Amino acid sequence: MSDLIIEQDVMQEHEVRRYFEIWRESVIRSRHTITAVFLKEADSTQSKPNENNHQITAFLQSKIRKTDLLFQLSDGNHWGIFFLQSSDVEARAFLKRIFAILKAERKFQQIALKASITEIRNNTVTFEDLLEKNKQVLTENGQISWSVVEVHDYGVQPIELVKVSIIEQNAIFRQVLESTLNQIVIPHFTLEVKVYEDGYSFLQSDGYKTGHMHLIVMNDILPRKNGLEILHILRHMPNEKKFIIYMMSERNSEGAALNAYEGGVDEYIVKPFNLRLLEAKIKRTFARFWL
Template sequence: MNKLIIVEDIMQEHDVKGYFEILRESVIRSRLTMTAVFFKLASSPQGTDIERNQVNPQISAFLTSKIRKTDLLFQLADGVHWGIFFLQSSEVEAKAFLKRIFAILKREREYQQIALKASITEIRNNSVNFETLLDKNKQTLANDEQPIWSIEQVTDYRVQPMEQVKVSIIEQNAIFRKVLETTFTHLDIPHFTLDVATYDDGYSFLQSETYKTGHMHLVIMNDILPRKNGLEILHILREMPNEKKFIIYMMSERNSEGATLNAYEGGVDEFIVKPFNLRLLEAKIRRTFARFWL
């Protein structure tokens, strides 16, 4: 029996595992989606290894010409499956890609020997390992009832993990501080859990050192505070190397253009003039976090 030719100018299965593990963890850190697409060469009853040896390089060359520079194409060890990791792409985009290349393959005479079927796996968490991902998609594509040129979906890894967010409320008025604490303790934000802490002045917040953790951190504070005021805290947080983890809402009783300008130039994400509607604050917070998952 003739041995299947493995094309040498694309990555092979054994080379890809390490890359996949890095990409999988980056999905969690960056909150972006990765989608895996797998193809199977659909063998006809009369198909031989020799025929596939002739077709394999053609398929590899065709796929290479259609992917982006950021996509990772590889061939599986069995010689009849290919995979592509699409970075920062959803299953909707991957499906559109598949429909486009399938149309080309069916239309162009030079590809008349090629018949494929495909599966799509959208990855939004790190609960899958490389071997399991391959096995699930190969099992899906092994279904003889799946027609040629069809696209199946593996949906096991689409659920996004919950991410913990530190919430620090810095407010000297005890009653309003308690109102804000209650509001945020009961605030339901998809994909996030809120760990709420309160402080009556800026100094106690800095002494707590909770802002030094690696978690995303929502800070809601007054511009004027005892001991360390809000603008001082803002400067300290924005000078930190990982300052982008902070979402900073500043509250103020000063409804002036100068106060607003100073706050935004200092790096606040939102400037809210007191008194304000709590429902409006909740809506702003929900919108802020929704942007992380668009």
């Protein structure tokens, strides 16, 4: 009895659609990848479920994680699995593991599967298109047992707008920073750069109240509203997680840096500094969003 797999109710195609629509939007908001795996018996040519279907369903249920979602398509011959916040690398590892088990264990000797993998990195795909595309590639792959086909139609990452505010009272250095940031090329992001001569003009602009990701590059000493005051205001806003704050300072001391980091800055840069260093730090910051 120890190797008996008990099948529980599995979700059906129509039940999963509304969940997918929610997850698809989270790909944009949270930049979390969804990967879909579809499976079919390699030698299944019947239009209705065959005798192995219940055994396959129960086996798949026993191998997925609690965060994964298994469902059966309405034709009864395909299974789908959504791996939330997972890439195609993890999906390939999952298929390699379950294929090895099915091929090795005698009780599964009548079963041979084939699969497709689709990594979803944008919200352009509909549930119906996703299903039809994967059913199509599985059909085109014929009766090749244990094959895995990858669908790349929905893996293009969207370009995200990032607002950039430079707050620096020195006009020449302000122009240099503006030119530098306007020339930075960051994959998956486009920067919209605006400059301000002091903290007060920045706060009057209201540009920081949007829901866009917002990079702030500001001096700690500013007229009317200094950098630490702005830092305090931004870190107490409801959308404070949208801000990436770089603070520039002429104070090269551990105390000044510690005070800035405790206040919520992401980077503390001592003047004078190499502009290439600033560019490298910014590129590294945004690269982390897609690692």
